[in-house]
Amino acid sequence: MDQLTRDDRTRLKAALLTVAPWLGAHEVGPRAVDAGPCDACGETPRLLPTCGPAGHEALCPACAEAAGIDAWCDGHHDEGRAALAWAARLPARWADLVVLWWLATGEVRPGATSVPDLHGLPAPITAALRPPPAR
Ligand SMILES: [Zn+2]
Numbered sequence: 001m002d003q004l005t006r007d008d009r010t011r012l013k014a015a016l017l018t019v020a021p022w023l024g025a026h027e028v029g030p031r032a033v034d035a036g037p038c039d040a041c042g043e044t045p046r047l048l049p050t051c052g053p054a055g056h057e058a059l060c061p062a063c064a065e066a067a068g069i070d071a072w073c074d075g076h077h078d079e080g081r082a083a084l085a086w087a088a089r090l091p092a093r094w095a096d097l098v099v100l101w102w103l104a105t106g107e108v109r110p111g112a113t114s115v116p117d118l119h120g121l122p123a124p125i126t127a128a129l130r131p132p133p134a135r
């Protein structure tokens with residue numbers, strides 16, 4: 001995947017939202033935070049905005065779970081609880097899907113990130129990334 005055209009990205013985004021509607025959430029998930037690694041572990045994608053008592057702006061699900069509700073201030077414990085509940089329902093391949101989301105939205109360019117192994121991802125996603133047959 002060297003280049004993604006605008007059409008490629010539109011197709012990929014539609015496929016991702018079909019297969020993983022959680023990507024479209026506004027309060028949490030890739031739409032709620034800037035693309036990039038978790039502020040705490042620096043490894044997995046950041047997904048959950050926190051309001052900072054622990055000193056992190058956005059956490060990956062594992063770090064958010066480890067920090068628990070204390071990652072949010074007293075005034076935002078309801079939001080924190082909702083975010084943690086959302087994160088607990090993410091599928092096993094969530095991180096790969098988030099990277100594809102970044103590519104689909106253009107937040108990250110192919111080449112600036114390692115493209116996930118597509119093997120085993122739902123068919124609509126792999127189909128969206130496969131070039132249309134030449135005529
Ligand atoms: Zn983390």
Ligand SMILES: [Zn+2]
Nearest residue numbers: 051073075076
């Ligand atoms: Zn707060």
